[in-house]
Amino acid sequence: MSLSNKLYIENINHKYKDGRYILDDISFSIKEGETVTILGPSGIGKTTLFNIIAGIIVPSSGKIFIDDKDYTGKTGVVSYMPQKDLLLPYRTSYENISLPLEIKAEKKEIIKDKILKYSDEFEITNLLNKYPSKLSGGEKKRVELLRTYMMSGSLMLLDEPFSALDYITRHKMYKWFNKIKSELKLTCLIITHDIDEALILSDKIYILNQKPANIVKEFKIENKDILSLEVIEIKKQILEILK
């Protein structure tokens, strides 16, 4: 294990109580500042792995290290956005974003300072007093992402973050998210079934496949232009593996 790993997943195996064997010996690492994507088809075990890394599920065996400390089965360390991260309808954007800070019993003024410090960057300053029903899909996502960021973990864990959006909005969000990631120097683990999303957002892609699931291949992405020949070639290889 290298000392500079933000996250290190060591030999994770998981069987649900019904005896179904879902994850088979998953190991990988993420370095500080990197964005890594776990890409795999629906039903393969991505959300199960997400819940294990977030500490919500204790794996049958294996360990989760964050900054070289064993956090297996412990919540509250990473900032995470679940697959269906719904905004509370009776709270404004501001009140939704403040939730993780309220849970930590932060003072009202500190909460306000923190939210206002980032609301421009997340392009939601004009949305803070609106209720979720008045927001577009992309606006809701930006509010959800700031709420996640307010959990203040040093790793952002995102499960299918942009899947619910239409094609054009999704691609606008990718561009915006890449900018935010470098400005805030985020370290991210993204979980998705969307190949383009993985190619555009990540430094590295791990392909999760087979039943029980394991990492069958790893790709380093140096060029983020999905229309470049280099990336099209990687896309072909990924499609070949997942077909």
Ligand SMILES: Nc1ncnc2c1ncn2[C@@H]1O[C@H](COP(=O)(O)OP(=O)(O)O)[C@@H](O)[C@H]1O
């Ligand atoms: N709590 C659970 N108990 C038993 N099986 C589960 C549970 N949660 C998920 N599964 C099963 O585990 C498999 C992987 O699910 P999931 O991790 O949600 O996959 P993905 O996120 O890749 O679509 C699926 O077959 C699903 O039905």
Ligand SMILES: [Mg+2]
């Ligand atoms: Mg899932």
